[in-house]
Amino acid sequence: MTTTLIIGGGSGMGRVLAAALLTRGESVVIAGRDAARLEHAAASLPDGDVRTRTVDLADETRVRELYDFTGPVDHVVTTAVDVSGAYLPVAGLDPRLARDAFDIKVLGPLLLAKYAPGLVKESLTITAGFNAHRPAPGGAVIATANGAIEALVRALAVEIAPIRVNAVSPGWVDTDLWDRLAGDDRAARLSGMAARLPVGRVGRGEDLAEAFIAVSRNGFTTGSVVHVDGGQRLV
Numbered sequence: 029m030t031t032t033l034i035i036g037g038g039s040g041m042g043r044v045l046a047a048a049l050l051t052r053g054e055s056v057v058i059a060g061r062d063a064a065r066l067e068h069a070a071a072s073l074p075d076g077d078v079r080t081r082t083v084d085l086a087d088e089t090r091v092r093e094l095y096d097f098t099g100p101v102d103h104v105v106t107t108a109v110d111v112s113g114a115y116l117p118v119a120g121l122d123p124r125l126a127r128d129a130f131d132i133k134v135l136g137p138l139l140l141a142k143y144a145p146g147l148v149k150e151s152l153t154i155t156a157g158f159n160a161h162r163p164a165p166g167g168a169v170i171a172t173a174n175g176a177i178e179a180l181v182r183a184l185a186v187e188i189a190p191i192r193v194n195a196v197s198p199g200w201v202d203t204d205l206w207d208r209l210a211g212d213d214r215a216a217r218l219s220g221m222a223a224r225l226p227v228g229r230v231g232r233g234e235d236l237a238e239a240f241i242a243v244s245r246n247g248f249t250t251g252s253v254v255h256v257d258g259g260q261r262l263v
């Protein structure tokens with residue numbers, strides 16, 4: 029049976045991806061730092077073969093232990109991000125918080141790649157973001173991390189071949205992340221964003237789940253960045 033390891037699978041688009049794969053009758057391992065969040069997510073998923081495992085993607089030992097737990101898997105997808113302190117004007121930059129953001133979005137995928145040969149049979153997919161192309165003031169840290177991911181997938185695609193390595197770059201997507209970024213303004217912020225996009229709506233977790241599945245399963249796609257952003261880079 030096809031098995032996908034999803035780091036960040038306890039919430040947001042990672043959780044929707046897990047649901048889509050279980051519906052197809054596949055196996056998933058969902059991983060993140062918070063055991064309670066993972067258990068809650070697992071209980072909300074369709075019936076099927078789902079395992080949970082805590083990991084801090086920025087910690088090499090924990091990443092190694094994660095693969096020890098899963099054994100060989102077909103696909104790895106990371107959607108992990110922690111936005112606390114990641115959206116600050118450069119004038120107020122906190123180097124520790126900036127490093128944390130880079131650790132999760134860039135170092136973490138490098139660690140996943142380091143231990144992938146022999147354990148990951150087909151693909152590694154990393155989640156980037158539109159702001160590498162359409163930055164806004166206050167978003168320099170995340171924009172830089174997302175841009176680095178685009179370079180990273182090209183480098184890894186040649187270095188850890190035949191494992192295929194790609195990025196999916198979302199635009200605004202209605203996920204749990206916006207509870208933390210917008211709080212009570214969430215609904216107003218998302219509808220304002222929808223009006224600015226060519227497609228007239230923000231993304232849904234399902235839009236991204238479809239992209240993760242397509243990219244990870246297409247045997248002729250590697251070193252690519254697939255933009256799933258409703259045209260956000262264009263406006």
Ligand SMILES: NC(=O)c1ccc[n+]([C@@H]2O[C@H](COP(=O)([O-])OP(=O)(O)OC[C@H]3O[C@@H](n4cnc5c(N)ncnc54)[C@H](OP(=O)(O)O)[C@@H]3O)[C@@H](O)[C@H]2O)c1
Pocket residue numbers: 035036037038039040041042059060061062063065066083084085086106107108109110132155156157158159197198199200201202203204205206
């Ligand atoms: N939603 C959007 O509008 C949007 C736009 C552009 C790009 N993106 C990108 O899309 C991806 C997914 O976003 P989302 O909206 O689904 O976010 P989300 O709901 O906040 O999910 C992020 C997940 O990452 C996990 N995580 C955080 N730090 C971790 C760490 N150190 N180790 C392991 N897991 C960790 C979190 O779980 P724990 O807290 O339990 O660890 C959480 O489940 C991110 O890379 C984000 O930058 C999102």
